[in-house]
Amino acid sequence: MANNQESTAKDTQTSKTNAETQAQPKKVHHYFRTFFAGLSGFIALNLILLSILVVWLGDTLTNTNTYVSTVSSLAKQEPVQEFVASKLADTVTDQTTNIQDGEDSPSIRDIMGQLVPQDKIDGKSDEQLKQDLHVLIHDQLRSVLASDKFSVLWADTNRDLHQKLLEQVNSTDGDFELDFHDILVGTFDLLKGTKFDFITDKIDIPSDVGVVKVESSNFDQARKFYNYFKIARIALLACAFLSAVITVLLSVHHMKTLRRMAVLTAVFTGLMATLLSAGNLFKNMKNAPQDKDLILAMANVIFKDLRIILFSVAGIAVLIAVGSKIFELIKKKKSQNSPDK
Incomplete structure (x- = not known):
């Protein structure tokens, strides 16, 4: 009798447990929806971000005051000062002659005779004197370039x-050209009033000196990328809005969706920032070292804030x-530790 009662009690408990198990809803996984919700959210967020960045970059490049304010700091930087000093020092030494040919063709010995004592000239060849002149005028130019007058000129x-510059950025092809000839001429004029005053009217700076050319292959992708986004800005915002709507419709586990969006965004923006470094944009440049350093310096300062x-x-x-992951874990732990009602 007792055994029958015990068996009946066990059967009742088992039936109750099975009933409770059947009553609990089966957990449904939404891997597909969560993944695509995160992906569409990532697309929406980054299309909006890219549109904003294109507008910002466009303002930096197209607004004259913004552009000048951005590149003004370069006047005090080594690449700009070394570019100007070296170009002018090369021009001066190239235009000196080994003998006095006349007032328009200053001889190296005549120039050096007005700059250094005679004992520093005697026994040296003309080529050695040209090297000495290059050092002297280079040092004098670096002093001039450190002045506020050069900053204003720049x-x-x-x-x-x-x-x-703007016309070249907006064009679809062609080599890129930066003409700094006027900066060289203006800087050379700043030598007036220094010990090199006497040669400022004897040296002619050729029109091609100071012109830096960059082959179109070095920045075609960046230029096309910028122009495409500028033209398709409205379409991008429309796609961003559509992706945002899809995200809302597909998202089930909002924290997982947010986390996937965040991870993809971190990877994408980090990659974009790396690719926008001047070293990557102009890594195939074959220009002279001084020209290349100047281009890299300008690109770095333009893309720095971006x-x-x-x-x-x-x-x-x-x-x-x-x-979001920590929040989920804390929430889950609290749920497990809470007493059953």
């Missing part, structure tokens, strides 16, 4: 050059991804 000349923004977005996205 800003004013870049203001005049901006329109030509790269900072992209790296910041990548960092924030990583924090969001990590934070």
